[in-house]
């Protein structure tokens with residue numbers, strides 16, 4: 001029996017966080033003042049993740065996305081990714097990275113079987129990037145993007161989270177990247193994850209506003225294919241654009257009714273919904289020597305409790321836009 005939840009959503013996508021560590025500290029991603037990291041012993045070992053994925057794939061998971069924290073900082077990540085290739089039925093393994101280590105690692109990732117990369121980049125201005133991320137590595141990230149292009153990754157997706165008063169004035173510059181490059185720029189609405197204590201609906205730039213801003217400069221956007229993976233992105237091109245612009249609107253126009261995802265946290269919890277705190281512990285049973293049938297039961301239980309939708313906009317966060325502006329410039 002495939003993984004189908006009580007609302008008839010077929011789950012085929014598992015997002016795996018391999019670490020909580022990151023080599024950047026983006027203000028919108030981390031809770032203020034918190035630098036606590038998980039003890040190493042709490043983080044799932046690669047063999048444990050591999051086992052869970054091996055149980056999930058015959059149930060219908062076809063796509064695994066490796067994320068973090070920053071996945072490329074975890075030692076042994078490339079051989080681990082390569083090891084996922086021996087799971088029959090797993091068609092697609094992709095990575096979301098901040099790109100800092102990509103210049104050195106792009107070729108290895110390609111050879112390990114990664115076909116698609118999402119690279120997060122929230123500013124095209126190196127000084128602003130440093131203010132947002134706390135790191136002076138903009139040029140390194142850019143060289144990483146160029147190296148990934150050279151290594152043949154296609155499409156390269158750049159994830160941008162526009163935050164009011166921080167980087168929302170760069171929407172047009174990011175859109176312009178798609179004019180003559182086959183790059184895919186995805187604008188993701190700011191969500192109350194990570195830095196949920198700083199989030200507020202007012203800090204979130206709605207996808208509709210992003211579209212308007214782009215259309216004022218380039219004219220009406222043309223619909224584009226949804227592409228491989230057919231995720232929640234609404235895709236467009238600027239007239240005669242080589243690349244694609246994706247608008248992802250989890251806040252203003254949620255797509256929960258078509259959500260196909262489960263998440264595995266670095267410390268071994270299954271999260272049925274990114275925007276809910278509900279988790280199912282999978283590490284204890286894994287380490288307690290449970291059988292595959294028990295792992296399957298827990299995966300199916302995650303589907304039972306997968307919420308119908310998220311309730312973020314029903315109770316807006318407490319932070320102010322002023323807090324976020326502190327990191328802008």
Ligand code: SAM
Nearest residue numbers: 028029068069070096097098120159190191193
């Ligand atoms: N370190 C990797 C990276 O930077 O891509 C992977 C982890 S990061 C948490 C994954 C994605 O989540 C990034 O594209 C990041 O921009 C996005 N993200 C983080 N916090 C977010 C928030 N509060 N709202 C929307 N997207 C967020």
